[in-house]
Amino acid sequence: MTTLFLVDDDEYIINSFRRIFTLKKDKYTPHFFTDPFIALEKLDDLTPDFLFTDISMKGLNGWELVKRFRERSPRTKLIVISGDVDREAADNLADYFLEKPTPYTELIRIMEQEED
Amino acid sequence: MKLTNISWLLQSLNSPFEQLYTGEYTDKGRVRIWNKGVEIPTDEEINRLVINIIRDNKTKQAGSKSKDFRLLKRKDRFGNVKTYLWLDDVTAGDKRHHRFIVFPMERDTLNELVENYCRYGIITERFNGFFCIINNYGEIIKINHLGLSLIGYEERELLGRPFQSILSSPKDYAQLLNMIGSTTGTHSLELCLIKKTGEKLIGLTYPIQVRDERDDIIYTSLIISDITYQIDELNNSIKNSMELLDSNEYLKKTQTTLIRTEKMAAVGELGAGLAHEINNPLSYLMNNMIMYTEYTTQIIRFIKQLSLGGPLDEQQIREEYQKLDLDFITGEMSLMSDEMKEGLEHIQKIVHSLKSFSGNERAKGWNYENINRAIEEMLIISRNRYKYDTSVKTELADIPSILCNLSELNQALLAIFNNSVQAVQEREKSNMGEIIIRTELDDTEENLLIHFENDGEPLSDEMKAKVFEPFYSNWKLVQGSGMGLTVAQDIIMGLHKGDIQISTVDDKTRFTILIPITEDIKEGA
The missing domain is CATH 3.30.450.20 (PAS domain)
Known part of the structure; x- marks a missing residue:
């Protein structure tokens, strides 16, 4: 089973991915967060294989979250999903960059690619 | 006392010529007084006499004692002592024509003249x-x-x-x-x-x-x-000014380009924020559409089983319904419908606001516009710029539509709003900042006032004085072209004949825009 964290402060986006991943529950164990701080807390319990995060968020932005995951969970692959940041900046900090609007198939593609 | 300045004495004396004694030296060295008034020198003669005295005196050795000039004391017929100034006309040349002039004067007058002479002498040479x-x-x-x-x-x-x-x-x-x-x-x-x-x-x-x-x-x-030097400098300065005029013309063109650039930069910055605002609903719309299709497929499969799989009893139908989890599916579909509807409306609202903010043809000219609505639309399209760290409140009064160039005015409002947002973002505090936008009419009801008040990093007096200068940025994080507020000031004061002021009220920075509600402003358009 592949464990993934999905962080976005837009509840409707989280809802939409939650629905998608109910169809994929045989292969993926997703954890959804609208608050990036709670995602960080969850790191105490488990180490995800993948972190998918938005950048522009209240409280803690995606760059900071990626940085902290890099420090605390080096094994986790970090993927930035954003509609308003520079791809170059994302490439420097994260392992992958996905541009919004992102179909769920893109998330699956990256995870399958990494697992191969 | 030098005779070179005798002209001053002559003229300062102001003595009527009738009182002059004139005479000549005789062959035997005596003095013969001509009859008083018999030979009164004319103005011209006096002038020439003085010039000649000065000229000749210059040829004398410096420091030599002059005999051209003497003081005489004589008693008049009543026994009073009188002072006379004796002036030789040395130019007369031969002794036969060696003339003199005697000026009668009081002692006090003489002292005054000497004093004047000294002062004059100093003034002349110093x-x-x-x-x-x-x-x-x-x-x-x-x-x-x-x-x-x-x-x-x-x-x-x-x-x-x-x-x-x-x-x-x-x-x-x-x-x-x-x-x-x-x-x-x-x-x-x-x-x-x-x-x-x-x-x-x-x-x-x-x-x-x-x-x-x-x-x-x-x-x-x-x-x-x-003033030769000054005139030369002036000429150079005029020449430079003419060259400067040429370069000013260039600068003016550059400024026009900059204003356009600023508008493009503002639109570009807006664009990035708008992309985020539109891409978020698009993201869940796309995912939800996939799920909608998936759920619809399951419902269709259920219906097909009902109609094509032969007659099913109520128990079988319930089992199939539960197997497909149709309660969950219909509940999710209803939720998704609401979310998708909201997302579509959000996109529609943004597109509408953006259109009326910058793309609307009507907004490009002079029209009666509702400024409250313009502010609300500005907040919609720039939401992504402030939503993470700033809470924006509006207190919009019931104001009449005003004649304005909305496309330009929107640019000015956005620049001032962006500056307020940046003030909040640059402050040290980590809690949410606050911007309050208020509209009202002033006491005369002839002007619309728009206030942008923020509790962000305060502006010093120096910043307040410079904030409208081109390329001046008061923030650590430089954003935009540095022309935002310059252009805003030009739009408000130049185009709309209004005013813009910055004040500090209860530690908050307040930009106040004044727009006159008159027909006249259109003339400047």
Whole structure:
């Protein structure tokens, strides 16, 4: 089973991915967060294989979250999903960059690619 | 006491010529007094006499005792002692024509004259400028050393010579005469003098007329300031100004380009934020559409089983319904419908606001516009810019539509709003900042006031003074072209004949925009 964290402060986006991943529950164990701080807390319990995060968020932005995951969970692959940041900046900090609007198939593609 | 300045004594004496005693030296060295008043010198004769005395005196050795000038004391027929000034006319040449003039005067008068003479002498020679005296015939009767050195002549070359001969044009001389004859106070006149070398000297000339008791002009003093350097500088400056005018024209063109660039930069910045605002709903719309299709497929499968799989009893139908989890599916579909509807409306609202904010053709001209609505639309399209760290409140009064160029005004409002957002983002505090936007009419009800108040990083007085200057940025994080507020000021004050002020109220920075609600502002458009 592949464990993934999905962080976005837009509840409707989280809802939409939650629905998608109910169809994929045989292969993926997703954890959804609208608050990036709670995602960080969850790191105490488990180490995800993948972190998918938005950048522009209240409280803690995606760059900071990626940085902290890099420090605390080096094994986790970090993927930035954003509609308003520079791809170059994302490439420097994260392992992958996905541009919004992102179909769920893109998330699956990256995870399958990494697992191969 | 030097006789070179006897002209001053002569003229300051102001003695009626009838009181002059004139006479001559006899062959035997005696003095013969001509009858008083028999040979009264004319003005011209006195002037020439003085000039000759000055000229001849110059040829005498410095420090030699002059005998041209003596004081005499005589008793008059009533026994009163009288003082006389004895002046020899040494130019008469041979002894037969060696004449003299005697001025009767009181002792006090003499003291006064001596005092005046001393002062005059000092002024003449120590005056830090060109000093010259001309008589009523326009001839030079005195010129100081600085004057001589400035135009490169010897004194003897100029004394008695027409002043006009050292002027570059008769027109200058005519103007000077005109001014000397004028009784309406002291004026200055720019004269062009020709040096001995042929070079020009521009002199700012103050003519001072000295008049006798009959108000006739006795002579004219000219105080001349050499302003050749200043005139050259002025000419250079004019030349530079002309060049500057050319470059100003260039700058103006550049500024127009910058204003356009600023607009493009603002739109570009908006665009990035708008992309995020639109991409978020698009993201879940896309995912939800996939799920909608998936759920619809399952429902269709269920319906097909109902219709094609042969007759099913109620128990079988319930089992199939639960197997497909249709309760969950229909609940999710209902939720998804609401979310998708909201997402679509959000996108529609953004597109509408963006259109009326910048793309609407109607907004490009002068029309009556609702500024409250413009502010609300500005907040929709720039939401992504502030939503993470700033709470924006609006207190919009019931105001009439105003005649304005909305496309331009929107740009100004956005620039001021962006500055307020940045003030909040640059402050040290980590909690949410606050911006309050208020609209109201002023007390006269002739002006609309729009206030943007923020509790962000305060502006110092220096910043307030500079904040509208081109390319000035008051923030650590430089955003935009640095022309935002410059352009905003131009749009509000130049285009809309309004005003923009910055004040600090309860530690909050407040931008107040004033727009007159009149027809007149359109004239400037």
